[in-house]
Amino acid sequence: MRLTVLGSTGSIGTQTLAVAHERGWSVGTLAAGRNLDLLAEQIRTFTPEVVSVDASVYVAARALFPHHTVIADVAEAASRPADVVVNAMSGLIGLEPTRAALLAGRAVALATKEAMVTAAHLIWDAAAQGGGRVVPVDSEHTGVYQCLTGEHMEDVAEVILTASGGPFRDGPPDLRGVTPEQALKHPSWAMGPKITIDSSTLMNKGLEVMECASLYGLPMAQVGVVIHPQSLVHAAVRFRDGSLKAQFGPTDMRLPIAYAIDAAPTGMTRPGDVRGARRGPEVAGHLGWPLRGEWEFREPDLERFPCLALAYRAGEAAGLLPVALNAADEVAVDAFLAGQIGYLDIPRVIEQVLDETPGGDLTWDTLRDTDRWARARTRELTGVTA
Template identity: 55%
Template structure:
């Protein structure tokens, strides 16, 4: 089958790896969305010749091949004809295209965790209404999904999300002096800047906890995080009888991407088989050194728009750190302050966007 896919965020880490998978499988790419990397986007457009394309930076339509039209928005591309939409635009900027894909009735291969964190209940309501569905792309959620295949959900007692521990797992003791370059140097995964910084603070794992709750319909108390430096066990499920299923594999996101695009098939890949690691270590996360994880659980317990505030405050703070406006340790301090000040609002689409706007403005004031 010549499967048709749309890639939202095609020039980022997940997007470029998705296009690798499209080359392996011969998938037809019908839509592409990118940000500012117009040069790479145009190379992708001329290779895959999608029907529709959009970028947040200006594109000269004269540079597009015959048969490719320029859309007015990312949401327009997300709603175009496809079998699967890969949602890989980072941050809450990816929410509207995800929602458009859902309202078009698409299967969404979700790599944009912030959409599910901020609007999980709302997105599932619309997915039910429009006949859409989600399959996770994040390696941890893909692992949980794979462990649950064939298992009644009520048999799952705990979801165990693994974390590498990031670049600062073993030092330095004083994190206030670390630089963006140090924080971006993830020991195991090759990711974009936002996700890399989130991994260094462990906020990425906190967001993944909230995403797992929304994706799999379990309580926060059923989701645990374990530090696993080798990153070979991508996540696990402990069942009510005490047995554990784990999904293991190399640290190559193309495997999780291909699984999402080809599920339930497991076609071969051109990747070489890696040897099994000789040691697998697991440890508890250090919540004092990395308070982001506790903040995410707190936002999940408060509910309403608190996860929206958590996400927005973190996005602004991470950007400020990357721009050398604040120290590394100020990221979680800003998030904690805004969670304290967050308005107590139920989650609706209107309240979501109001809370997001308020949080970003207030975070900028604090910075």
């Protein structure tokens, strides 16, 4: 297996390379942004032919890596020959490389949730045009993929995603006084600030619901959420005969990463086109994982966590609302972390931006325009200067 890894110095990227090293996969192209120190270590280990970096460090990278082809164009990196392109870039900057890879006919293991949240039909159009394939990397979506293998989409009654519930799943009932420090104390995971705050508001799960619906061609109402503090069941599918299939196991991202890469060459060419994959060898010694303990499941409280309801609203409306939701959330979370707005101002501001979002069809141009407008409007509402 020969890989291209986009976002190689981030969390998913580094874990992807750990799996590649364990499996003996080669890496032909690395895209790493600005972290040249970690990139240098990765180059020594994998000796890729091509390295993509941010334009701001291009000159320095050329000097550091004289024996490698260094470029400052991640879309070009994404389109280069590879068995699988792993896109671990976060944010809208991951959209164009995803599109480029699919147009070039590449199989994409996709860890960029914004691709399906904000631009689903554009991404699927690129796959159809170029012959590319998509398999999700995120543990919940890969869990759904595994549950759907061998099944018929018309037999699906409901897809169920699990959520840890974040730091406020057990209280306090009144969240008005929540501080950034409190919201950043996740009970289960060590993550970056943005995703940690999104986990605390359940916005992250709302974005995953939108992504799931887009990946598998389901209406939003067919994708449910349950709070599962143990985080051992990653996803479940309920079928029309009433039976349930669940995917569960160790909370180790290397497992879904390895499965997604194995599955990508025969992955989805359109929503719900699930084909499954042969599984590789054991990952990280997990064959001895014990099936023990108590598992708990609860309904999410949409009154305490209105961001989840806002995500359902945007996903059901489709069009440009998912773009506005994603942009408004990013700006509002940054404002909260900077102490410029309160915790409950996050959903309040996002709701106002959704109320004001102009109508129109989703195209690459309207996506960019709506993203810019929503960010600017959220900054106005939060008093944040650009």
